[in-house]
Amino acid sequence: MATLRVTRGQALAWRLGRHHLLAGAADxxxxxxxxxxxxxxxxxxxxxxxxxxxxxxxxxxxxxxxxxxxxxxxxxxxxxxxxxxxxxxxxxxxxxxxxxxxxxxxxxxxxxxxxxxxxxxxxxxxxxxxxxxxxxxxxxxxxxxxxxxxxxxxxxxxxxxxxxxxxxxxxxxxxxxxxxxxxxxxxxxxAPGWAGIPDLDEAGPQTVLEYVDAYGPTTPDHVHYWLGEGLSAGRTRLARWWREVRDDLVEVDVEGETRWHVAERADELAGTRAQPTVVLLPGKDDWVMGPGTKDAWVVPDGLRTDMTRGAAPVLVDGVVAGTWRVVGDALEVTTPPSPDLTGDLSAEVARLGSLLGSALELRTR
Known part of the structure; x- marks a missing residue:
């Protein structure tokens, strides 16, 4: 399959959808x-x-x-x-x-x-x-x-x-x-669905594919962060497992940067169109921790320390643009989105208030 070319906005929009942040999951x-x-x-x-x-x-x-x-x-x-x-x-x-x-x-x-x-x-x-x-x-x-x-x-x-x-x-x-x-x-x-511990030679490639399927388009370094640093899998094993699943992946050119994506979802990625989005997530959410706070796609350098310390992120088009916290009956936001996204932010604050069971007033700080 020829190299797929997408923008970073497309890539993050696909990932937002894959993470059930645009249309929710069943359970x-x-x-x-x-x-x-x-x-x-x-x-x-x-x-x-x-x-x-x-x-x-x-x-x-x-x-x-x-x-x-x-x-x-x-x-x-x-x-x-x-x-x-x-x-x-x-x-x-x-x-x-x-x-x-x-x-x-x-x-x-x-x-x-x-x-x-x-x-x-x-x-x-x-x-x-x-x-x-x-x-x-x-x-x-x-x-x-x-x-x-x-x-x-x-x-x-x-x-x-x-x-x-x-x-x-x-x-x-x-x-x-x-x-x-x-x-x-x-x-x-x-747990009725418990499937036991599979053989490592089966489990390794499976976990590599599942990571790419959730956090693609991605790189072997991101896989090492998630499975190597997180689970101590070892770089040699991870490199071997990556080679074993390579035929299930497709190379993606994201504005000149080479990444990989699960091949069966390549058409989904190619057909994704970035739309303005504002999402409020709790601190240390997988959106940030999956690729890691060093990943500048998601976490700009100036906000890395906040994310590492567990501040709750405000995502604008999938990128951390500020932080939020609840103070009394108000939701305080740092670095609010541009004026044209004020309505999206207000809707997200209302959604968060519903999830927390409290009506929240939007406040910037």
């Missing part, structure tokens, strides 16, 4: 599956998801989706906690496990746990959480009577999140559904 699972993962810490996953729904209900949609198993909550990207679609979460966990950090000498010596001890320990943990959600103390209670693993009981009783994470990465545990409650553990199979 929370569709949103999260498209974005691959939505962070819990330092962000507002419920607002991120509900802003992308065609018919958003009251606050608490992510909590409801977790409670009925439409989403799972677990440790994955950057050692933090994300909500993920159970159908695809296992692939990202497989990639996260690729480095096998628990086999490093420092781990083995600190926890007195050899690599060949893990299968039996994992089996114990899976059995305890099978009837979960249970507190980590439940695992500690079982291990306390073990001659082989008793020394690890205090690590679960604390609990030690560092030790817990490899169990999540390997699909033995997930976090309980209550976002506001204490830490509890359950089996990820509590």
């Amino acid at each position: 929370a699972t569709e949103v999260v599956r498209t974005l691959t993962a939505v962070s819990v810490f330092g962000s507002d996953p419920d607002l991120s998801v509900r802003r992308r729904l065609a018919s958003p209900g009251p606050p608490g949609e992510v909590q409801r989706a977790l409670a009925d198993g439409r989403l799972v909550r677990t440790w994955s990207f950057r050692g933090s906690v994300q909500v993920m679609a159970p159908e695809t979460a296992g692939a990202y966990l497989a990639v996260r496990s690729a480095g096998r950090q628990w086999e490093r000498k420092s781990w083995v010596e600190h926890y007195r746990l050899a690599a060949d001890d893990w299968p039996d320990l994992r089996a114990v943990v899976r059995e305890v959480v099978a009837d979960g959600p249970v507190p980590p103390q439940a695992v500690a209670d079982v291990l306390a009577g073990s001659a082989r693993f008793g020394h690890l009981a205090p690590e679960f009783a604390e609990p030690n999140h560092t030790l817990l994470k490899p169990f999540a990465w390997q699909g033995d545990i997930a976090l309980g559904p209550d976002l506001a409650g204490p830490l509890v553990l359950q089996s990820p199979s509590a």
